[in-house]
Amino acid sequence: MARLVIVVEKASDWGSYYPSVDVMSAMDYLRQPVAADDERTHVINLCRSYKYLGTGYYVSLLAEARGHKVMPSVRTVNDLRRRSLYGLDMVDLNQKLTHFLPAGGRDTTDFGILVYFGETAYPTLQDLARQVFEMFPCPLLRIEFERDRVWQVSSIKPVGLHTLDDAQEDAFAQELDRFSRKLWRKPRARKLYRYDIAMLVDPKEAMPPSNKRALKSFVAAGRELGIEVDPIDKNDYQRLAEYDGLFIRETTASDNHTYRFAHRAEREGMVVIDDPTSILRCTNKIFLKDLMVSRKLAVPRTEILYRDDAKGTHEVVERLGFPLVLKIPDGSFSRGVVKVENEQALAEAAGRLFQHSALVLAQEYVYTEFDWRIGVLNREPLYACKYFMSRGHWQIYNHGAKGTARSGGFETIAVADAPSEVVKLALKATHAIGNGLYGVDLKQVGSKPVVIEVNDNPSIDAGVEDAHLGDELYLRIMREFLRRMEHKRQGGSR
Incomplete structure (x- = not known):
């Protein structure tokens, strides 16, 4: 204690x-x-x-x-x-x-x-x-x-x-x-760990970034390296000062407690993944779109629809054509994403989405059987996955499925076996964000990949993203925490 x-x-x-x-x-x-x-x-x-x-x-x-x-x-x-x-x-x-x-x-x-x-x-x-x-x-x-x-x-x-x-x-x-x-209410374990990491989770979250087996694997990987990984929830804000690092394994948003935790931890000089800057940059798709375009990175043709601007919406349709994909800026796991085939569907879907945001993205529809997800940690590729579309649906996640959201299959492969042009584009996309842990979603038509989005809080589920690396995936992330915490203890800034 x-x-x-x-x-x-x-x-x-x-x-x-x-x-x-x-x-x-x-x-x-x-x-x-x-x-x-x-x-x-x-x-x-x-x-x-x-x-x-x-x-x-x-x-x-x-x-x-x-x-x-x-x-x-x-x-x-x-x-x-x-x-x-x-x-x-x-x-x-x-x-x-x-x-x-x-x-x-x-x-x-x-x-x-x-x-x-x-x-x-x-x-x-x-x-x-x-x-x-x-x-x-x-x-x-x-x-x-x-x-x-x-x-x-x-x-x-x-x-x-x-x-x-x-x-x-x-x-x-x-x-x-x-x-x-x-x-300081929690007794410390008998074994003294060199460092402590708070892992922010929401036990009630329907679609968390990591399942229970993955969370246990993070804890085990930490202990192997002399780090105690302590799961906490949103009620433990006042305990943050007890730790050396913060690892967010809860879906992030810039307007809720996950951002406040990240911001407080950074102010306390802790090692933070996801850091608040990455949360701000990744959780808004409009920001990401302009960031990628400004870096001359390939993205699907995308424009912005503005509430109460019917003329502008009509002009966007003339430029992009149908079908269109509409997205609210801060959706996650395919939520707040709608495919429209005609003017009537566009008007109805846009009306619903404009209730949540004054701006909505309109993007050309790019069909692929699967999306690439390249995991990136500290500007190095970490894992490569193919996420296949949900059966009978045009997205990976089908939120219209009865009972709960249904997802398609997956295939996890060695990074070296993924197309080099996909991996290179993913690294360029995250370089514009920071040096944290990211998951880059890309589509590839022919030999040309395009960035769909960059996730600051990528899925790492046991049995999916770790299917190729196994326990090594969790160890690599914990080793990066260890490297940064040791650097801070020695007086470094990172």
């Missing part, structure tokens, strides 16, 4: 609480010799101020230098100091305040709340308090609000423990106890 250290600026700041061996003064922490062992240490920095080059700042700075997980991190401290930065992050939160009116009545123009480890005494603002804590993990925060026609967040500031009154001290003690139990 990790060692917990609570750092206070002055011993008197802890005077209202029971003595604890976990508590030490800032000067004692700063003066203690740097340990050479691998004991995991988590530091809660409760100094009075995190002013640049002040005592509290140095506690967080040296904690990171010593390999300790510290809250707040130096990055959080710097972000809180830059109002322009968190002002941009607060746009969505400001909108949530529109219908909130404090007890002071309509004449009230400003008020504030205290947030203890993401918790607040105001139930109406609990969701907002949690989101602020997720953005800026800091033990004690004060959120200030102001109203000029509408409510908005005016400032977010760290608060010193010494400023609390009796009731606030009680609330802080309760949340500190709850938070520390939640963060």
Whole structure:
């Protein structure tokens, strides 16, 4: 189990609480010799101020230098100091305040709340308090609000423990106890692992990127390399600081918790796959289309339909002809993809899709018996699969099938046996995204391949993508995590 250290600026700041061996003064922490062992240490920095080059700042700075997980991190401290930065992050939160009116009545123009480890005494603002804590993990925060026609967040500031009154001290003690139990509640295995990776999964997801056998294989591969791979879910956000890496094995989206996990992990200096940049670039097909075209990479002829632009839609049909494939920008596993054969079908399908997005892709229909999927890790090919169309259907996945989605067959082969032009195009496509783990879908007509899309969260199922490499597939991914984590421990950036 990790060692917990609570750092206070002055011993008197802890005077209202029971003595604890976990508590030490800032000067004692700063003066203690740097340990050479691998004991995991988590530091809660409760100094009075995190002013640049002040005592509290140095506690967080040296904690990171010593390999300790510290809250707040130096990055959080710097972000809180830059109002322009968190002002941009607060746009969505400001909108949530529109219908909130404090007890002071309509004449009230400003008020504030205290947030203890993401918790607040105001139930109406609990969701907002949690989101602020997720953005800026800091033990004690004060959120200030102001109203000029509408409510908005005016400032977010760290608060010193010494400023609390009796009731606030009680609330802080309760949340500190709850938070520390939640963060470090899981006993570690008897064997000490050099690194820990959190593997984000959704046990209830109907079509997850990895099946249960594959998830177990990732855990086994990690242990073989001295890495503990710990499955977590969306309720474990506050535990992220416990780990050295984050591996997302849940379908990603830029507007849900998967992106928040990736973004938080990256800010904490963890190794992340899928990284937030890759999520943003891959989960929107309109972005991908322009990115591929700008890199002069072959894609099917594709244009964009705009809501309330019937004339533009008609012109697209004249250029592309029928049949057409319509796609919402953020669909996955063939969802939100419709094939239309005529004007009437186009109008009906576009009307449905425009309810979800102001822009829809229209793409020429390219028939093939199967799609290629080339897995890529750190700009190197990892696996090659053929995904065949679902029986009697034009896509790999048939979501209209009774009961559940039905998929076609597959054939997994050695990368060396896949067409070289397909593999080369896949590598070029991922080079435009990043150096993470990707799955590139391509179609090949004759000798000419085209990129359909790049997935930041590719399927890796036991019995499918691992059919050729077996356990080696999982070991290669875990070895890449190990390489990056060792590089970070040695002071590298990747």
